[in-house]
Amino acid sequence: MRKPRPGPHSPNAAPGPPKFxxxxxxxxxxxxxxxxxxxxxxxxxxxxxxxxxxxxxxxxxxxxxxxxxxxxxxxxxxxxxxxxxxxxxxxxxxxxxxxxxxxxxxxxxxxxxxxxxxxxxxNPALTELHGVGPDVAGQLLVTAGDNPGRLRSEAAFAMLCGVAPLPASSGRTHRHRLNRGGDRAANAALYRIVLCRLRWDPRTRTYMERRTKEGLSKKEIIRCLKRFVAREIYHVLTTTNASAATPSHLTTAA
Known part of the structure; x- marks a missing residue:
């Protein structure tokens, strides 16, 4: 019988690249x-x-x-x-x-x-995002590290920040619950972005109203919004000029 391959969160899985x-x-x-x-x-x-x-x-x-x-x-x-x-x-x-x-x-x-x-x-582009101030930007940069390219995908970044949805279905009820794992400081930073956008961003407020009419609770809607924000943050972090995030000993000529 073939043994199953270790998943990304299995103790036998190969560790990813460390932070610089x-x-x-x-x-x-x-x-x-x-x-x-x-x-x-x-x-x-x-x-x-x-x-x-x-x-x-x-x-x-x-x-x-x-x-x-x-x-x-x-x-x-x-x-x-x-x-x-x-x-x-x-x-x-x-x-x-x-x-x-x-x-x-x-x-x-x-x-x-x-x-x-x-x-x-x-990362000047990060601080230009709606709801992202210096403190929030600083926390997200520290979470991603000097080499954000080590993160395999935006889903991996969401899991790192504790905003990836976790299945909590039962019978015919299909739903997800909050993720209590990950970097809680990064999770709090994403939460602050969502709160800011819920107050000042028309698109976010429209989304809130639509999902409320669909029967979602405020907690569930915020969970969804944090996941969307994590996707946006990931793309900004990983498209930064690589030389700005690469240690000096790796950028010097051989």
Missing amino acids: RDGRVEALRALRVARRSAVQQRADVTRQIKNLIVTAPEGVRTMLRHLKDKDLLAICAGFRPDAGQAGDPVTATKIALRSLARRHRDLGRETDELIAPLTQVI
Whole structure:
């Protein structure tokens, strides 16, 4: 009896080509670590500002507690208290709020400047897609690696990102369920693209309305949309100029 051939996900299947670790995408991965830290610190600063307002003197609390985050940060960053009266609770609170708000502003600039230039250099077409910002583009580039050509097909990329549909049929009911595997960070990046397009892209909203009338749930529709987006992303990733994604030691003349 002939033994069955090992499938692509069998433990006996030959492993695919590994990621390169000495190209621009590897540099981007390192920068994303610093960016992630800056984003977390900025969120911490926002919470510290709001906590400080809760216990601030009545005049400061009344002035600031109903403001939206954007207006709150702008007003706090613009405070000009007299440093010579730092012993006064109102003055000290304003000094602290100004320091925190300006720190938040500086961290925001850092998050914008850390990875945006490099993502644009690596794959400018990716950042031009609707709903794809520097952070999302950076994550998808890191997932694909410096050699995205190692991915056999767009279906393989979808499986890598955890958006390939998994059969969940029963009897005469034919359906698919969400894929809980794959790179969850890449899955989250595709999810953010879908949410952005559902709000701003007319074609995506039309698709949502049509599939809703066909009886699909919102979760199922988003699963389908993530799969479509993965196909689009794959073609953009794999049609990039190969020299931009190839390590220097492979591009030098023999």
